[in-house]
Amino acid sequence: MTIMVTGGAGFIGSNFILNWLSKNNEQVVNVDKLTYAGNLENLKSIENNSNYIFVKEDILNKEKITELFKDYNPRYIINFAAESHVDRSIHSPDEFIQTNIVGTYSLLESIRNLWVDMPNKEKQNFRFLHVSTDEVYGSLDSTDAAFTETNRYRPNSPYSASKAASDHLVRAYYKTYGIPVLTTNCSNNYGPFQFPEKLIPLVLHNALNGKEIPIYGDGQQIRDWLFVVDHCNAIDAVLKDGKVGEIYNIGGLNEKTNIEIVNILCEILDDLIPKTNALSYKSQIIYVKDRAGHDKRYAINASKIEDDLNWHPTETFETGIKKTVKWYLDNQSWVKNITNGDYLTWVARNYS
Numbered sequence: 001m002t003i004m005v006t007g008g009a010g011f012i013g014s015n016f017i018l019n020w021l022s023k024n025n026e027q028v029v030n031v032d033k034l035t036y037a038g039n040l041e042n043l044k045s046i047e048n049n050s051n052y053i054f055v056k057e058d059i060l061n062k063e064k065i066t067e068l069f070k071d072y073n074p075r076y077i078i079n080f081a082a083e084s085h086v087d088r089s090i091h092s093p094d095e096f097i098q099t100n101i102v103g104t105y106s107l108l109e110s111i112r113n114l115w116v117d118m119p120n121k122e123k124q125n126f127r128f129l130h131v132s133t134d135e136v137y138g139s140l141d142s143t144d145a146a147f148t149e150t151n152r153y154r155p156n157s158p159y160s161a162s163k164a165a166s167d168h169l170v171r172a173y174y175k176t177y178g179i180p181v182l183t184t185n186c187s188n189n190y191g192p193f194q195f196p197e198k199l200i201p202l203v204l205h206n207a208l209n210g211k212e213i214p215i216y217g218d219g220q221q222i223r224d225w226l227f228v229v230d231h232c233n234a235i236d237a238v239l240k241d242g243k244v245g246e247i248y249n250i251g252g253l254n255e256k257t258n259i260e261i262v263n264i265l266c267e268i269l270d271d272l273i274p275k276t277n278a279l280s281y282k283s284q285i286i287y288v289k290d291r292a293g294h295d296k297r298y299a300i301n302a303s304k305i306e307d308d309l310n311w312h313p314t315e316t317f318e319t320g321i322k323k324t325v326k327w328y329l330d331n332q333s334w335v336k337n338i339t340n341g342d343y344l345t346w347v348a349r350n351y352s
Contacts, residue, residue, distance in 0.1 A: 002027040004074035006059050006107065007081030009034060011194045012131065012228055014042035016078065017052070019232040027051050029072050031065070032081070033058045041334055042193040059103040066110040075122070076239055078129045079107060082163065085197055086135075089159035090292055100162035101169070104130065108173045115179055129182045129239055130170045134224070134249065135160035136185060139295035142222070146299035149185075149247040156293050167247075174245045182242045184235060186250040187300045190320065191228030192327040196339060199258060200321075203265045204328050205335060207281045208273075213266075217290030219259030222297035226252030227320035230313040237309040248309070251300025254317040268325050 003020070007013045008030035017028055032038045034056055046052045053072075057064050059081050069077075081103060083089065083096045111128055118126065137147045138154030153168075155161040167183055174181040190198075196205040206213050234250045242248060256264075266281035275281065305311045315323070328335065 002029060002072045002074045003076040003078065004029045004031060004068070004072060006031045006077070006079045007038070008032050009038035009040055009042060009054075010080055011037070011042075011191075012189055012231060013078075013080035014039070014193055015191065015228045016080065016232045016235060017043060018046065019229060020236070021046055021049060021051060023236075025051065027053065027072075029053045029055060029068070029074065031055045031057050031059070031068060035083075037084075037195040037197075039193070039195075039338055041337065060098065060106050062106045062110055065107065066113060069110055069114050073122075075125050076127050076129065077107070077111065078131065078235065078239070079104065080131050082131075082166075084133075084159065086157050086159045087197075087291065089157055089162070093158035093162075096158050096162040100159075101165045104166035104169055108169060108179070111179055112173065112177050115177065123180075127180050127182055127239055127242075127244070128170070129184065129235065129242075130166065131235070132163050132167050132183055132185045133160065134185050134187050134251070134298045134300055135295065136164040136167060137298075140297040140299055142297060144297070144299075146224075146251070146301040147185075147249060148301045149249055149304055156295055171245075180244040182238050182244065183247045184238055184250050185247060185300075186231055186234075187224035187226045187252055187298060189226050189228045189231055191324050192331070193334075194228075196335060199261060200265065200324065201328065201335075203262050204269070204325065205339065207266065207269055207284060208332075211284065212286045213262060213281075213284045214286055214288045215259060215262060216288060216294060219257060219262070219287065220296075221258045221294060222255050222299070223258070223261075224251045224298055224300050225254040225256060225261070225317055225320075226250065226313065227315035227323075230315055230320075233314075234305060234311050237305065237311040241309050243308075248305045249300050249302055250305060250311075251302040252313050252315075252317070252320075253300075253302065255297075255299055256317065264321060265325065268322065272325070272329065
């Protein structure tokens with residue numbers, strides 16, 4: 001049996017593949033374009049695993065993706081392929097429209113072309129799982145109830161709008177063509193292998209290199225934080241027992257403000273590797289102009305996946321963040337390679 005993962009060299013995708021292969025004796029085909037955030041170093045520990053296959057390809061290449069589907073006949077396709085950084089979407093939305101919307105459409109079309117002639121037994125076992133975000137629901141006030149799967153979509157950035165559009169396409173292909181789809185909308189992930197443009201790895205990288213730690217606005221934006229391995233286990237549960245056509249919200253049950261996160265990280269670093277000048281890493285914090293259209297709060301109500309699929313996060317924020325900091329401290333060579341351009345040079349040399 002085979003599963004196919006698109007965007008499997010990225011942060012969440014690579015963690016998913018590592019987690020899956022640690023528990024399953026099943027072939028995994030990883031299809032990734034290898035953009036700046038896709039990093040094969042994330043998967044170095046399994047590069048010689050006979051159950052792991054990597055294919056460098058863009059999901060927009062419908063003809064090639066269709067060939068891959070035919071060659072490997074996967075029972076599950078899990079779509080992690082996405083542009084995901086809000087700041088980048090504000091400055092350059094085109095890539096987000098192409099990858100997140102057109103790319104998802106292209107995947108669905110490739111599946112539809114195969115679905116027509118797929119044997120009934122294979123149809124019964126096949127699933128397309130689309131990984132999305134809580135940002136499609138828009139922003140909450142401090143007293144609003146957390147997002148449920150029935151919340152109206154109200155995206156506020158080009159990134160979240162592109163993901164909302166892709167979610168709608170997935171639903172439409174289920175309703176119109178009967179393709180067995182599943183959609184997950186997750187809260188902010190953190191953990192190993194996250195590219196240092198996102199808050200937690202950015203703070204760690206800047207703190208350790210004596211750089212300013214920028215905080216948007218007043219730092220009071222609230223996010224729900226989910227340890228990436230808990231997210232991977234939730235996806236496993238949805239693939240195994242999720243109801244076709246359904247949406248499942250996945251959250252870590254850890255609402256914290258951005259400034260809380262930064263202060264926690266600085267305090268952990270103060271304890272583990274204190275600065276030689278006796279100052280706290282908090283001395284590097286600066287406040288900068290807020291991001292355009294910055295959502296105030298995201299919060300996930302995960303009761304559906306907890307009640308229906310018996311999934312619960314195993315990491316508290318305290319345990320998860322300590323594991324994350326330790327991983328970054330122990331893997332500074334990974335951080336160096338990804339931030340100084342050596343990795344992209346290697347990709348250009350080996351996959352030109």
